[in-house]
Amino acid sequence: MRRLAKGWVKPAALGAFLLACALTLAYAGSGTQESSRVPKPNVTTAKGEKCVEDTEYMRKNHMKLLRHHRITAVHEGDNQKTDKYSIVNCVNCHASAKDNSVTGPGDFCQSCHAYAAVKITCFECHSSKPSGSPPAFHPAVSQGPLNKTTRATMMRYQAYHGRLPNLDAGFNAKDVAGVIR
Amino acid sequence: MQTVFRELEGKSSTYYGLLGGLGLLALLGLFAAYQMEHHGHIITGMTNQVVWGIPHVFAVFLIVAASGVLNVASIATVFGKQFYKPLAPLSALLAIALLAGGLMVLMLDLGRADRLIVAMTHYNFKSVFAWNVFLYTGFFTLSAIYIWTMMDRKVAAFNKPVGFAAFFWRLSLTTGTGSIFGFLVARQAYDTALLAPMFIIMSFCYGLAVYLLVLMAAYSWSKRPLGDLVIRRLKNLLGVFIAAVLYFVAVYHLTNFYFTRQHEFERFILLDGGIYTLLFWIGQILLGGVVPLILLYAPATRQSRSAIASACLLVVLGGLAQMYVTIIGGQAFPLQMFPGMIESSSFFDGVIHPYVPSLPETLLGLGGVAVAGAMVVFAIKILRFLPESLDDPAVTLSHKAD
Amino acid sequence: MSDFDTYRRRFMGGVLGVAATAALPAGVLFWQTAQGEVKDGPPASDKVRWGMLVDTTKCGTGCDACVRGCDQENGLSGDTSPTSPQWIRKVQVSNPRTGYSFSLPMMCQHCEEPPCVDVCPTGASFKRADGIVLVDRHLCIGCRYCMMACPYKARSFIHQPVTDQLAEVPRGIGCVESCTFCVQRIDAGKQTTACQDACNAEGHQAIYFGNLKDPDSEISRRLASYRSQEVLASLNLHTGVRYEGI
Known part of the structure; x- marks a missing residue:
């Protein structure tokens, strides 16, 4: 102990350790390295020709846009049909054709976020499916005491959405499992 | 003669066993919290009718006791009773530990515990909850500085001002804790200004009971002398506080008897509330009030250490019962939206709301207690909180007669 | 003081220094995460105050069309277990001394002086400019204090993960929710709530909804002509929901 109290040994060791950490991080952060374990993000859209803003802008600022917008949307009101920054409209365009979601494996939001290892919590509350999607549980399952028959459920669905549900979509609750937990 | 403070030896198997046991209980509590966060509160017994359950019973008790346990130090610093000066560092340590345990339970029970940063940046x-963020943080800071002024001779001059600040701060804090309930106009159990001073008196009572228990345990297990003088003064003070709590409870219920619209609620708590009636009369009044008073003052038992320790333990249990009746009993009784009418609905209007504590939430509550305990057990080993000796000659010599 | 003590003191000092330096960028990062700047958007206006009038004389005892309508509009399951959310419920009230009984739908009363807004520590429970009391789920930490404070037991807590929410009505685990006066419809320009539409579809026409600040709206005209009351009027909360016949 007394020997270690000598002036320079400890700070030098600490400095060397920190330098090693910094170099490792810099190496890991250098963009040209590609890991084969994590698939490159898939940035396709299912609908529409282009986004409400251009891609580079969105890449850098989509989080800021969402953060700005969610405050005004909640506190001042938000017409989900016309507001171009509404998350509902993001999902409406970006939901994949395959599983009708933005958070399934390989889907729009999930793929970049998994690649960057940034957890999204938006879809714990927000639906990851476009407006008008049937709920994740099969409509034939009773939604409560009144919906006693499949036919009654289907009729309610049609009355509300204006069309019958697409039962071939093949979606299930696992759609949201990849990113949420 | 200066009191000599010394760290605990802390090498015995009892010590490590205690620390390990408390650590294990704390881990179980953390695991329970993880399960609650992952699966949601559906795994607990809390519902849309009884929204605050066992975790809150433990948390509020710990927070109330934390504020009150600092009383011992305040008596030394604010009220100038030099006799209590050697007892002060442990008091401040317990304050920090109990508050930390209570807050841990509260924060882990949040529906979105990951949003604590939001709670700390949006006010x-x-x-009252927003004030509490500052009141509790300030309490930690003041208690830590208080300990510093007690232990470091260079800053001992600040002991008195910091002691005063801590005293007034914790009065505000406990008023705030009582007002969490007192400000709620919605429920018949709350909606009274009496809850704030009642919580202050309860804090004195539970805090001192915890202090005495920890003191007796620490000295007995570390084989340090603890004299009768110290015990006698503390237990007499505890008796006064127990009587004061009983007074406040009596005033609360007697006033309710005067308001006809409160009669149904009083009937529920005092007569036909099942578990709540049981906990009130047997837990809170009998075991938490009357029996400890007898044990502390009756000639047959007042000199016996085990009787005094039992009295302290009963006060703690009675305090938990009091919290259960107040917090959960207050929610179990239905809201009266149409006074005098009979209500019924699919949302359990008009009926007593059932509540059964589940394992995860009980483990979480106990985990908080364990964390507080582990902090104390650890701290008294690494820093000098405990006087080497508190036997009668040592305490008599360390102060002038007061 | 021994060499060891000196070493210990310097070590502690060094550790604290490193910790403080590391805490700074972490703190900035966390602070940034918690913030968001406000941008101008289409605001809800305080020239409007949304309100509801329920004529309980037209409200059928066995009927719960309003509840079904709300469930469908907002994606609720309709379950009535103690942990299931219920934004609106039918309450049967009877006077044990006179024998008179009636029923009414009870939901968030959208008070002018909401107790839930007073007690919310983060300001998640708030009153919008147009009088609708909402929970900002981005700020809600799930402490349930608002549920303790509400005199109408209007709020529900979500006890488990939600995966089947509607796109228009985000709801998720760990937050508190209540009737929103169908704010997603109001902001899109509709002027009726789902419960009102369902009640009208059943033919009872017991629910009126509209702008209380507009003296020519149907609800204002009716409020001026017929006697109506707030539930727990003595609390002076000046609720946005009023009832006839209670």
């Missing part, structure tokens, strides 16, 4: 200053 609605009309809410």
Whole structure:
């Protein structure tokens, strides 16, 4: 102990350790390295020709846009049909054709976020499916005491959405499992 | 003669066993919290009718006791009773530990515990909970500085001002804790200004009971002398506080008897509330009040250490019962939206709301207690909180007669 | 003081220094995460105050069309277990001394002086400019204090993960929710709530909804002509929901 109290040994060791950490991080952060374990993000859209803003802008600022917008949307009101920054409209365009979601494996939001290892919590509350999607549980399952028959459920669905549900979509609750937990 | 403070030896198997046991209980509590966060509160017994359950019973008890346990130090610093000076560092340590345990339970029970950063950056200053963020943080800081002024001779001059600040701070804090309930106009159990001073008196009572228990345990297990003088003064003080709590409870219920619209609620708590009636009369009044008073003052038992320790333990249990009746009993009784009418609905209007504590939430509550305990057990080993000796000659010599 | 003590003191000092330096960028990062700047958007206006009038004389005892309508509009399951959310419920009230009984739908009363807003520590429970009391789920930490404070037991807590929410009505685990006066419809320009539409579809026409600040709206005209009351009027909360016949 007394020997270690000598002036320079400890700070030098600490400095060397920190330098090693910094170099490792810099190496890991250098963009040209590609890991084969994590698939490159898939940035396709299912609908529409282009986004409400251009891609580079969105890449850098989509989080800021969402953060700005969610405050005004909640506190001042938000017409989900016309507001171009509404998350509902993001999902409406970006939901994949395959599983009708933005958070399934390989889907729009999930793929970049998994690649960057940034957890999204938006879809714990927000639906990851476009407006008008049937709920994740099969409509034939009773939604409560009144919906006693499949036919009654289907009729309610049609009355509300204006069309019958697409039962071939093949979606299930696992759609949201990849990113949420 | 200066009191000599010394760290605990802390090498015995009892010590490590205690620390390990408390650590294990704390881990179980953390695991329970993880399960609650992952699966949601559906795994607990809390519902849309009884929204605050066992975790809150433990948390509020710990927070109330934390504020009160600092009383011992305040008596030394604020009220100038030099006799209590050697007892002060442990008091401040317990304050920090109990508050930490209570807050841990509260924060882990949140529906979105991951949003604590939001709670610390967005404030609605009309809410007692928002004040509490500052009151509790300030309490930690003041208690830590208080300990520093007690232990470091270079800053001992600040002991008195910091002691005063801590005293007034914790009065505000406990008023705030009582007002969490007192400000609620919605429920018949709350909606009274009496709850704030009642919580202050309860804090004195539970805090001193915990202090005495920890003191007796620490000295007995570390084989340090603890004289009768110290015990006698503390237990007499505890008796006064127990009587004061009983007074406040009596005033609360007697006033309710005067308001006809409160009669149904009083009937529920005092007569036909099942578990709540049981906990009130047997837990809170009998075991938490009357029996400890007898044990502390009756000639047959007042000299016996085991009787005094039992009295302290009963006060703690009675305090938990009091919290259960107040917090959960207050929610179990239905809201009266149409006074005098009979209500019924699919949302359990008009009926007593059932509540059964589940394992995860009980483990979480106990985990908080364990964390507080582990902090104390650890701290008294690494820093000098405990006087080497508190036997009668040592305490008599360390102060002038007061 | 021994060499060891000196070493210990310097070590502690060094550790604290490193910790403080590391805490700074972490703190900035966390602070940034918690913030968001406000941008101008289409605001809800305080020239409007949304309100509801329920004529309980037209409200059928066995009927719960309003509840079904709300469930469908907002994606609720309709379950009535103690942990299931219920934004609106039918309450049967009877006077044990006179024998008179009636029923009414009970939901968030959208008070002018909401107790839930007063007690919310983060300001998540708030009153919008147009009088609708909402929970900002981005700020809600799930402490349930608002549920304790509400005199109408209007709020529900979500006890488990939600995966089947509607796109228009985000709801998720760990937050508190209540009737929103169908704010997603109001902001899109509709002027009726789902419960009102369902009640009208059943033919009872017991629910009126509209702008209380507009003296020519149907609800204002009716409020001026017929006697109506707030539930727990003595609390002076000046609720946005009023009832006839209670």
